[in-house]
Amino acid sequence: MRIDAAVLRELRGIVGADHVRDADGDVAAYARDATPLFSAMPGAVVHPGSAEEVAAVLALATAHGVPVVPRGAGSNLCAATVPLSGGIVLVLTRLDRILEISAEELLAVVQPGVTSAELAGAAAKHGLLYAPDPGSRTVATVGGTIATCAGGLRGLKYGVTRNYVLGLEAVLPTGEIVRTGGRLWKDVAGYDLTRLLTGSEGTLGVITEATVALTPAPETTGTGLAYFATLADAGRAVARVIGSGIVPATLEFLDAKCVAAVEDYAGLGLRLDAGALLLFGDDGAAAPVADHLARMAEICLAEGAMEATVAGAAAESEALLAARRCALPALSRLGSVTILEDASVPRPRIAEMVDRIDALAVRHGLTIATFGHAGDGNLHPTCVVEAGDTDAVERAHHAFADIFRAAMELGGTITGEHGVGAAKLPYLAERLGEDQMALLRRIKAAFDPAGILNPGKLGS
Amino acid sequence: MRIDAAVLRELRGIVGADHVRDADGDVAAYARDATPLFSAMPGAVVHPGSAEEVAAVLALATAHGVPVVPRGAGSNLCAATVPLSGGIVLVLTRLDRILEISAEELLAVVQPGVTSAELAGAAAKHGLLYAPDPGSRTVATVGGTIATCAGGLRGLKYGVTRNYVLGLEAVLPTGEIVRTGGRLWKDVAGYDLTRLLTGSEGTLGVITEATVALTPAPETTGTGLAYFATLADAGRAVARVIGSGIVPATLEFLDAKCVAAVEDYAGLGLRLDAGALLLFGDDGAAAPVADHLARMAEICLAEGAMEATVAGAAAESEALLAARRCALPALSRLGSVTILEDASVPRPRIAEMVDRIDALAVRHGLTIATFGHAGDGNLHPTCVVEAGDTDAVERAHHAFADIFRAAMELGGTITGEHGVGAAKLPYLAERLGEDQMALLRRIKAAFDPAGILNPGKLGS
Numbered sequence: 001m002r003i004d005a006a007v008l009r010e011l012r013g014i015v016g017a018d019h020v021r022d023a024d025g026d027v028a029a030y031a032r033d034a035t036p037l038f039s040a041m042p043g044a045v046v047h048p049g050s051a052e053e054v055a056a057v058l059a060l061a062t063a064h065g066v067p068v069v070p071r072g073a074g075s076n077l078c079a080a081t082v083p084l085s086g087g088i089v090l091v092l093t094r095l096d097r098i099l100e101i102s103a104e105e106l107l108a109v110v111q112p113g114v115t116s117a118e119l120a121g122a123a124a125k126h127g128l129l130y131a132p133d134p135g136s137r138t139v140a141t142v143g144g145t146i147a148t149c150a151g152g153l154r155g156l157k158y159g160v161t162r163n164y165v166l167g168l169e170a171v172l173p174t175g176e177i178v179r180t181g182g183r184l185w186k187d188v189a190g191y192d193l194t195r196l197l198t199g200s201e202g203t204l205g206v207i208t209e210a211t212v213a214l215t216p217a218p219e220t221t222g223t224g225l226a227y228f229a230t231l232a233d234a235g236r237a238v239a240r241v242i243g244s245g246i247v248p249a250t251l252e253f254l255d256a257k258c259v260a261a262v263e264d265y266a267g268l269g270l271r272l273d274a275g276a277l278l279l280f281g282d283d284g285a286a287a288p289v290a291d292h293l294a295r296m297a298e299i300c301l302a303e304g305a306m307e308a309t310v311a312g313a314a315a316e317s318e319a320l321l322a323a324r325r326c327a328l329p330a331l332s333r334l335g336s337v338t339i340l341e342d343a344s345v346p347r348p349r350i351a352e353m354v355d356r357i358d359a360l361a362v363r364h365g366l367t368i369a370t371f372g373h374a375g376d377g378n379l380h381p382t383c384v385v386e387a388g389d390t391d392a393v394e395r396a397h398h399a400f401a402d403i404f405r406a407a408m409e410l411g412g413t414i415t416g417e418h419g420v421g422a423a424k425l426p427y428l429a430e431r432l433g434e435d436q437m438a439l440l441r442r443i444k445a446a447f448d449p450a451g452i453l454n455p456g457k458l459g460s
Numbered sequence: 461m462r463i464d465a466a467v468l469r470e471l472r473g474i475v476g477a478d479h480v481r482d483a484d485g486d487v488a489a490y491a492r493d494a495t496p497l498f499s500a501m502p503g504a505v506v507h508p509g510s511a512e513e514v515a516a517v518l519a520l521a522t523a524h525g526v527p528v529v530p531r532g533a534g535s536n537l538c539a540a541t542v543p544l545s546g547g548i549v550l551v552l553t554r555l556d557r558i559l560e561i562s563a564e565e566l567l568a569v570v571q572p573g574v575t576s577a578e579l580a581g582a583a584a585k586h587g588l589l590y591a592p593d594p595g596s597r598t599v600a601t602v603g604g605t606i607a608t609c610a611g612g613l614r615g616l617k618y619g620v621t622r623n624y625v626l627g628l629e630a631v632l633p634t635g636e637i638v639r640t641g642g643r644l645w646k647d648v649a650g651y652d653l654t655r656l657l658t659g660s661e662g663t664l665g666v667i668t669e670a671t672v673a674l675t676p677a678p679e680t681t682g683t684g685l686a687y688f689a690t691l692a693d694a695g696r697a698v699a700r701v702i703g704s705g706i707v708p709a710t711l712e713f714l715d716a717k718c719v720a721a722v723e724d725y726a727g728l729g730l731r732l733d734a735g736a737l738l739l740f741g742d743d744g745a746a747a748p749v750a751d752h753l754a755r756m757a758e759i760c761l762a763e764g765a766m767e768a769t770v771a772g773a774a775a776e777s778e779a780l781l782a783a784r785r786c787a788l789p790a791l792s793r794l795g796s797v798t799i800l801e802d803a804s805v806p807r808p809r810i811a812e813m814v815d816r817i818d819a820l821a822v823r824h825g826l827t828i829a830t831f832g833h834a835g836d837g838n839l840h841p842t843c844v845v846e847a848g849d850t851d852a853v854e855r856a857h858h859a860f861a862d863i864f865r866a867a868m869e870l871g872g873t874i875t876g877e878h879g880v881g882a883a884k885l886p887y888l889a890e891r892l893g894e895d896q897m898a899l900l901r902r903i904k905a906a907f908d909p910a911g912i913l914n915p916g917k918l919g920s
Contacts, residue, residue: 104699104808106707127705149648156645162652163623176895184804185836186611186620186876188659189884189891191900191918195622195655199648216705239564245587245676247566288745344644348564376645416646424649431649435636439906440651446902458651 003043003087007064011046011088014056019047019094030071030089031082034136035423036337037393038079042069042089049094051169051177051208058206059175061088062450068173069454070202072113072141076148077340078421080201084456092143095208098122106214107166107183112143112207116150119212128214131158134417135328143207149199151417153324156375157249157282158215160417162198169209170197173448183211196443201419202454204447218283222293223250223317226300226308227274231255234276235351237303238374241280242347244299246292248375250281252324255354257369258331258382262323265330270323274306278374279324281317327371328382334367335384337393341400345412347377356406357381364399366392378416379407401427420458428458463503463547467524471506471548474516479507479554490531490549491542494596495883496797497853498539502529502549509554511629511637511668518666519635521548522910528633529914530662532573532601536608537800538881540661544916552603555668558582566674567626567643572603572667576610579672588674591618594877595788603667609659611877613784616835617709617742618675620877622658629669630657633908643671656903661879662914664907678743682753683710683777686760686768687734691715694736695811697763698834701740702807704759706752708835710741712784715814717829718791718842722783725790730783734766738834739784741777787831788842794827795844797853801860803867804876807837816866817841824859826852838876839867861887880918888918 003011003022011020021027022044031039043066048054061068067087074081083089095111098119102108103126110119116137120130133152134140140150146168151160167181181187181194197205228234234253241248254262254277263270270277278300282292297308311317332338345353354370357379361368372379381403385392404414404427414420414427429437444459445451463471463482471480481487482504491499503526508514521528527547534541543549555571558579562568563586570579576597580590593612594600600610606628611620627641641647641654657665688694694713701708714722714737723730730737738760742752757768771777792798805813814830817839821828832839841863845852864874864887874880874887889897904919905911 103703105806106702149652151646151648159623160646162655163619172895172899176899178893178896178899180896182873183806183871184838184873184876185615186804186833186838187873188609188611188877188879189873189875189888190880190896191664191903192609192622192652192655192659193896193899195652199652204651216707219705242566243563245679247676285745285748285751287747291745344646346565346643373646378644378646411643413642413644413647413649415649416644417648419648420650428649433638435632436638436640436650436653439632439636439638439653442906443651443903446899446906 003066004064007060007066008044010060011044011057015046015048015053019049021045033074033076033079033081035077035079035082035421036339038082038422040082040084041086042083043086045089045091047091047094051171054090054171054206054208055175055177057090058171058173061452062174065450066452067455068452070206072144073139075136075140076144076419076421077342078415078419078423080148080419080421080457082422084422090206093141101126103128105183107211108214109209109211110142111209112141114142116140116142116145123214124217127217129217130212130214132161132164142210146198146207146210147200147202148419151378153252153373154249155373155378156251157247162195164213165194165198165210166213167211168194168197168207170205170207172205173450173453201421201458203444203458204453220286220289221281221283221317222289222311223279223281223320224293224297224308224310225320226278226297226305227271228276228278228305230275231354232351233304234278237278237300237305239348240299240303241296244295246295248280248292248296249283250279251373251375252279253277253374254323254327254371255369258327258371261330261334261369262326265333266322266326268323277323279320331369331382331384336387337385339383339396341381341403342415342418343381343404343407343412344376344378344416345407345410349410350374350377350379353379353407353410357403360399360402364395366395366399368399377412422457425457425460463526464524467520467526468504470520471504471517475506475508475513479509481505493534493536493539493541495537495539495542496799498542498882500542500544501546502543503546505549505551507551507554511631514550514631514666514668515635515637517550518631518633521912522634525910526912527915528912530666532604533599535596535600536604536879536881537802538875538879538883540608540879540881540917542882544882550666553601561586563588565643567671568674569669569671570602571669572601574602576600576602576605583674584677587677589677590672590674592621592624602670606658606667606670607660607662608879611838613712613833614709615833615838616711617707622655624673625654625658625670626673627671628654628657628667630665630667632665633910633913661881661918663904663918664913680746680749681741681743681777682749682771683739683741683780684753684757684768684770685780686738686757686765687731688736688738688765690735691814692811693764694738697738697760697765699808700759700763701756704755706755708740708752708756709743710739711833711835712739713737713834714783714787714831715829718787718831721790721794721829722786725793726782726786728783737783739780784831791829791842791844796847797845799843799856801841801863802875802878803841803864803872804838805867805870805872809870810834810837810839813839813867813870817863820859820862824855826855826859828859837872882917885917885920
């Protein structure tokens with residue numbers, strides 16, 4: 001949707017002429033986010049410099065019925081920030097200050113445009129940990145990770161983003177600035193709008209400030225690696241680890257296809273005769289971490305691991321983790337389009353789910369490799385195709401529809417940590433049911449009567 | 461409000477005649493909950509036996525505009541379950557089954573009428589911990605603790621109820637049964653209705669089943685005790701404990717008035733010459749727990765503690781914790797009405813807040829003793845008056861209004877863990893602002909168009 005000239009003038013009056021772009025060449029970069037195959041041109045790109053400017057932009061947009069898509073780095077993988085109906089892309093990256101880090105109160109106050117890695121780095125200087133660690137953390141903004149309730153590798157032990165958001169300043173689509181929660185671990189004054197905004201994917205309000213919880217940085221971190229003949233063997237080891245009373249900080253797996261791709265890409269010396277690779281790790285005080293690592297290695301061997309190693313030093317740990325970090329770039333080399341998907345199943349069903357994914361890949365004539373978070377059942381089946389091969393792209397869509405259905409059949413969900421956006425919206429009713437979909441639409445309307453905020457996404 | 465005879469007949473048809481009471485003598489017990497000074501007669505008390513019966517009752521109530529107040533044990537302290545507008549009190553205690561405890565998945569599935577203590581006990585048999593531990597846990601139902609997002613003594617280290625609710629089955633006021641979340645740590649499919657219902661105090665839906673997260677039971681638990689000349693000294697010790705990288709499982713304080721009352725009540729041999737008593741404790745692997753306890757005792761002494769002791773054995777730990785557990789019964793003996801209040805401030809402001817409470821007690825001519833959770837800044841100023849002394853009751857209301865205002869001035873909130881209910885609603889707008897109050901009302905209307913569910917509470 002093109003934006004009326006009078007509205008553009010008003011936008012320039014609010015944020016300054018330098019911070020409004022509407023030339024095709026300037027706005028084209030905001031037609032996409034990190035999700036392949038989704039694209040739509042915005043009418044204008046606006047970079048506000050304060051919550052008050054955000055409020056004025058939203059009030060104007062509501063008055064004129066102009067769609068507004070809030071966006072940070074656009075690193076999401078569910079097309080949550082693609083401007084499906086055109087209008088304004090509201091980019092929050094100018095709000096990029098860390099306002100406070102309090103070691104005494106174990107919290108930080110940040111603007112939404114700070115990246116997750118910047119926040120984690122600033123916290124680390126105070127001996128503190130910001131636990132949420134999505135794979136995109138070097139570019140993903142804190143505002144974006146809150147809007148999508150981002151996960152990461154530490155889900156089972158540390159929880160996800162929602163567990164760390166103490167309070168928000170947010171602008172409603174109608175222009176009011178509200179503050180939810182605050183600096184307190186315990187605050188039950190009112191409905192939990194902090195958590196409702198977290199994960200609302202820019203459809204209910206625009207986050208302009210966040211107060212997040214930090215924890216003391218762990219004294220030590222350790223990692224180990226085990227190879228198994230099958231993912232089912234690895235799954236049994238995972239179950240026995242959890243059953244033994246250990247809640248590990250890291251529990252990641254790669255299937256054989258991922259291991260082969262990573263070895264081909266990075267030459268790490270991984271074994272190519274295994275059916276699955278399991279990375280396990282923990283953090284905390286030195287003695288229990290060493291004990292947990294030794295016990296996890298023992299359990300892996302007892303469950304038939306071909307080999308299990310515990311890293312001796314930090315550098316060695318990093319080398320082991322490199323296998324997991326390389327998974328996505330290694331797979332991406334196999335074709336021009338990488339569809340990195342996201343589904344969760346209950347932990348005991350992981351091996352069964354990967355079997356189903358493999359069978360679906362064969363049935364649809366595709367290459368789908370799977371890695372993921374064994375601790376919390378969150379899988380990332382990844383399909384690589386050529387952009388020009390429209391038939392393969394079409395088959396991939398069908399395969400993923402079948403994969404989401406399989407996850408739901410096993411008691412799982414269509415998205416563990418990437419979000420719904422435009423990409424998963426077609427599957428949401430199947431997950432939630434029509435009654436809950438109708439409720440989502442009524443909640444959306446309670447926040448956004450004119451329906452201007454990120455239309456065509458959650459709540460539509 | 462009296463209930464129409466035709467509606468009563470329909471109610472009896474839904475749940476069976478045995479489970480509907482409308483005689484004054486039968487319903488009078490449901491005019492109150494654990495909150496002093498609030499009372500209102502219901503027209504009927506209904507005990508449903510299934511989610512389907514709850515759905516039929518709510519659909520009927522919406523059709524006829526009959527208020528419905530969902531209730532578990534009624535142990536809340538904010539008049540959340542007092543039927544202000546009469547109508548139906550819907551008691552969920554027949555739904556009292558633990559449906560599943562999975563050590564492999566670290567979760568439990570329970571009906572709402574199970575008590576917190578029953579759930580914790582069943583989890584313990586599997587070597588697991590259900591972390592939320594409100595003071596009322598032996599009577600409080602899981603449904604009620606979720607509806608109020610109950611806290612407890614472990615807030616800083618373990619978080620509150622919302623951190624443990626994975627999924628809910630709930631009945632909307634219009635009669636639809638929805639399922640939110642599930643068995644997964646990571647699930648971002650849709651708005652976070654699980655958290656929105658948690659803490660909604662029975663105003664948005666009726667919880668009929670909950671899936672909650674469990675953690676492995678800690679290997680050991682240890683406790684220590686320190687006396688300080690002033691609460692300010694204790695506050696500095698708390699700040700240094702947190703600053704040293706320890707996040708203790710227990711960090712509780714009693715002011716001098718509480719210590720005196722407890723000693724008079726229980727004769728535990730507590731020192732009466734101290735200004736504050738601090739209980740500190742931790743749980744986990746034996747070595748770090750012993751290390752944390754020793755370091756916490758050292759820090760207390762370094763910050764001027766008159767004395768600091770670490771309990772040697774479990775029985776000795778229990779003896780120390782008895783001082784905290786006795787605080788409320790000990791204070792209750794001082795008068796016929798005990799108003800146990802609940803406010804939170806940022807941790808560094810605790811001593812300042814207790815000073816303000818003491819000054820307000822003097823100004824209003826009242827006895828107010830304060831104990832609470834030093835780890836998360838959650839204070840329980842407790843005022844004891846005689847029921848017949850209407851002047852003192854009136855002064856207590858004024859004093860608490862001043863206390864809530866003082867908490868907000870210090871960056872705190874009007875309720876950390878007890879909830880808003882009818883008791884705190886008059887102060888909510890001051891905490892949230894009119895824009896957010898209006899948003900709460902719109903959210904309430906999105907769930908409950910006829911306004912039948914717990915009217916006069918949150919969202920009103």
